[in-house]
Amino acid sequence: MSTMDHDITEPLVRRIASVIKISEEEKSAIRELPIRRSEIKADQDVVREGESPTRMFFIAEGMTATYKIVSDSRRQIVGFHLPGDAPDLQSLHLRSLDVSIATITPSTIGFVPHTAILEVCDRFPRLTTAFWRHTLVDAAIFREWMANIGQRSAPTRIAHLLCELFVRFRAVGAATADTINFPITQAEIADSMGLSSVHVNRSLMGLRAKGYFVLQDGTLQVLDWEGLQVAGDFSPHYLHLREFGDLARSS
Amino acid sequence: MSTMDHDITEPLVRRIASVIKISEEEKSAIRELPIRRSEIKADQDVVREGESPTRMFFIAEGMTATYKIVSDSRRQIVGFHLPGDAPDLQSLHLRSLDVSIATITPSTIGFVPHTAILEVCDRFPRLTTAFWRHTLVDAAIFREWMANIGQRSAPTRIAHLLCELFVRFRAVGAATADTINFPITQAEIADSMGLSSVHVNRSLMGLRAKGYFVLQDGTLQVLDWEGLQVAGDFSPHYLHLREFGDLARSS
DNA sequence: CGTATAATTGACGACGGTCAAGCAAGGTGG
C-alpha cells in the first residue's frame, strides 16, 4: 500500500512557510525529498511510545493526535495535527519516542528518512531553522495547553481548543471563511482537555446555546468569532504565525 | 551589577553534555561565549511575555520558573529550571515570548547574545543539534506535565514533580545521594500542578506520612525512592537523559 | 436489520476549590 510519491508535499511546504519565510529553492528541496506515501485508516497508531524511528512523517491529508497513556486506561492527548504538520519531528534528535501518535481520521501520511532531512538541512541551513522552529511552535502550543488544562474551566478550555483549531486550519489554508473540518469526537476532546466525555458534552451544549458556533457532521462553523475568543480566553499569539492580524480579536 | 565573566558556564556545559555527547573543542566554544553575568534577586522577572529579546540566558546558580498569566490573577507555571538550563532558548527562533520567566531564588544568570549563539552553532553544527535537542527535551517535559495535570490525582501529580526534580538535579550533579535543594513553595507547586495551595498542603502531608521523603528548610531528602516513583507514576524516560539507569525503577 | 460508534441525559458523589483564621519563622527597624 506504499508507493513513492512526490505530489503530497504541498501541505508540508505551506506549513513550513507559515512559520518562517523560505525561498523557492528551499521549497523545491522539500518537494524533492524521498517520501514514502502511506494511506492509514482511522484510529491506527502511526508510531508508538518507546519506538526509535529512523524516519519522520508529515500529514498530507487527515488528522492525527499525539497521546500518552497514563497508569493504564487513562490517556492524555497532548496535541492534534493537521495537514502539513510533522508530529514526530522531534524523533530527529531524540533517541526514542515518549508519545504515541494515532490517526483520528483516514489519513495520507508521508514518511521521510531522518538521513534525508538531515542532508537537506545541511545543504540549506535555513531549513534547519524552519524545522527547529516547527518544534518550537509545537512546544509553545504545549505550554498554552498546560495553562488551559491547569487553570481554565471546562467550557473555557473547550472554546479555547475550538479557537486554536480554527486558526490553525486557516493558517494552512484548509478552511473557508467561517468553517473548518472538525472530525474530533467529544471523547477525544475530553482526553485532550483533561475532562470526562459527559462533561464535555454538557459544556459543549452550553457553548452552542450561546450561539458561538454550529458543530455537527464533522464540521465546525463559527458564527461569532469574537464571542468565541472571549469565551475561550483565546489569543493566537502563542501560535507564532507569521500573519494572523485578520484573526486577532479586534479589542 | 553586570560584568563580563567566563567562569559561570560550567553548569551550561554540563547540561548540554547531559543530553548529547559533545567534544572538548565544542565545550571550549561554549565556555568562550560572550556572557553578561547578572545577579538577580528572588521573585523577579528575567524576561516577560511579549518581549522580543536579542539574547538568551542560562542559569548559573539558582532556580527560575516559566509561567503564563491566565485571565488576570491565575497563573500556570509551565516549568522549573535549574543550573545549566536555558529557559528562553526558544527565543532564538521565535519572534516574541509567549511566557514570562521569573527567579524563584536569588540567581546568577548569564546572558548570551543570539548572534553569538548562532555563530558558534555555525562553526560547530553539533552544537546546533545540542541546543535544538535542549528545546526538544523541554517540550518532552511539557508533554509529561500535560498528562500529569490532565490525568493524575493531586498526590500523584505532586509526587511526580518531586521525582522529576530529583532526577534532573542529579543529572546535572547538583545533588547528594538522596538530597536535593528544593526552594519551591507550596503555592508555586500549586500554580505548576493546577491545584490550590490548600490542597497541595494536604496532599503533601499525606505523602510525607507515608515516609517517602522529608521536605523542610528548602531541602528534599528522599527516603523511599522506589515508593515515591510508584506514588508519582513516574518513569524518567521522558527526560531523555543519556544515562539514568541508576535512577530507573528496578521493576 | 443487527451492530458499533457517537451524542445525550439523569442521578449521585467525590475531589479539590474557596474563604477564613491561626501559627511559625525570619527579617527589619526603632
Add this chain to the structure above:
DNA sequence: CCACCTTGCTTGACCGTCGTCAATTATACG
C-alpha cells in the same frame, strides 16, 4: 532586644465543578 511585618505552612468548614455509572437515542455501516 524586642515589637512588627511579611512570607509560608497548616487547619477547618463548606460548597461546586466535574467524574462515574448507567441508560437512552441517533446515525452510519455492513
